[in-house]
Amino acid sequence: MSDVVISAQGLTKRYGSAVAVDGIDFTVGRGETFGLLGPNGSGKTTTILMLLGLTERSAGTVQVLGEDPMRSPLTVKRRVGYLPDSIGFYDNLTARENLAYTSKLMGIPAAERAPRIAAALARVRLADVADRCVGTFSRGMRQRLGLAEIIMKRAEIAILDEPTSGLDPQSTVEFLDLIRELRGEGVTVLLSSHQLDQVQRVCDRVALFQAGRIVLMGAVGDLARQVLGAGFVVEIEAEGIGLDRRLAAVPGVSAVEAVAHNRYRLTADRDVRPDAARAVVAANGALTRLSVDEPSLEAIYARTFQTPAQEGISDAA
């Protein structure tokens, strides 16, 4: 992870007077899965396009695989795969023909093309529809075909823009599995999304975007401690008298909140379930439910954007 493959410093993009990306800094290490999170219009796609050299940056520096994507676009684009938001293919061509066209543009030697296309299609489970027109494909199949293109390219970095938006839950799970497989092969994955639970499932580190800035960056667990004050939330349903005081006394618990009648939510810095259960039993309480919430991005996101969001609106007005 020490090997940095993407680094951006003070990256800025202005459209006239509007600032789409406002001086962001981040680095992505080799083999890492990095998530760009944020509401629509917060600058994620613009950042991605600047990393690929498809949009000129207004200020700042970018290094992708040690190269500047504006100065050596061909080298960068040869080694980086890109799956655009709402990907399109030539509907009148088959899946195989579509990939054959891009494989020629990639400059893959003629003898290698057919086996690499076949292997890529098999990997994303499209082998049996390889000779069907893409016009008949569902959205999930198109996304997978887009991923097949990156696999065929043998890209060192895969940049996926909103890869799971508009997919049904089944396709989403399949697609996330494919992303995990890629990562297992040592491919660095940079993905943007506004679907937090999915990002949480695959990403090592995330950056939260808001109005063109990165407001938070780090591993999900670290962010939870940083934003929510603690990493674990334990919910308890139990009948008994004075339980809240007893639960508050459990070591590691920082706050106890009575959510409803006989329901308590504990915030703790570690998994306190055994101690909490013991505390309830010791107080002669009847324990009916005990559950732990993993630190969720949703909570982090909500907490981060609750207050500043209102300021953001007044800024914009």
Add this chain to the structure above:
Amino acid sequence: MRREGSPWHGLGTVVLKELADNLSSARMRVLEWLIVLTAVAALYGAIGQLRDTTAEDPFLLLRLFTVAQAPLPSFVAILGFLIPLMAIGLGFDAINGEYNRRTLSRLLAQPIYRDALLAGKFLAGLATLTISLTCLWLLVLGLALLFLGVPPGGEEIARSLTFLVVAMIYGGVWLALAMLLSVVFRSPATAALVALGIWLFLTLIWPMLAPAVAGIIAPPDPRYAALGLPTPDTLQWQQMLARLSPHNLFGEAMLAILSPSTRALGAVFLEQLQGAVLGAPLPFGQSLLIAWPQTVGLLAAAMLLFVAAYVVFQRQEVRA
């Protein structure tokens, strides 16, 4: 600072793919049939008329291109009208079509420059036009042999080949215009409509408008008017303005090439005719010289329009 790598990388791939698309598309088939049928109709009329004069004309094949019979204009006039339609049909959705299919950002994420995409599409369109025009040219030659029974001479072949080349350049002008509009407008329908508007304006309305504008710029001299003559200044302006339309340039070049007796395009002064045998054909080289400025004008227009499309496309945002 020099760019890394070659801008032509991927060009061949794009050309082949676009050419295959063009040749197999339904729209192409419609345009081809439209051109072939109208051209055959014009030729049929011309052949009927030419059979009576076979013995006298040394340039029988060329007459086939230029003779018009009552309801139908000549073959060349029809092509002057239909080549733009075909070129616009090939180019109006070149770039915005990719954009709307959402394939543009995926293509540009491949290791090619935008140059390859734009130039590839242009060359493929031009190749398509060339293939159709060459077929048409061979068709004319074949029909001439069948119906007239007179084999064409070397000069006639040279002149009709020149016609083919100039027609290609003329098609290139309209193709470049259509592609420029496909870069500028995000909607193919808008691009097609604007292109057709410009085409109709330049071929139908501008020839009528040019004399009026010339009259405003250089008002006719009453002394010439009293003699019933046009004022030279006005005439010159009129001709200059009319030549802004590619249709006019194509028409003039074709007149010089396909009617060997054409000695000058536009106003002629008496002194220029001194010693000339009126009605005698010029040698091919001389006709070529007369048509040269027009041909270069067409070539320049095609290049300017392509460069404009290139400049706009290089700086364009690709995001959907």
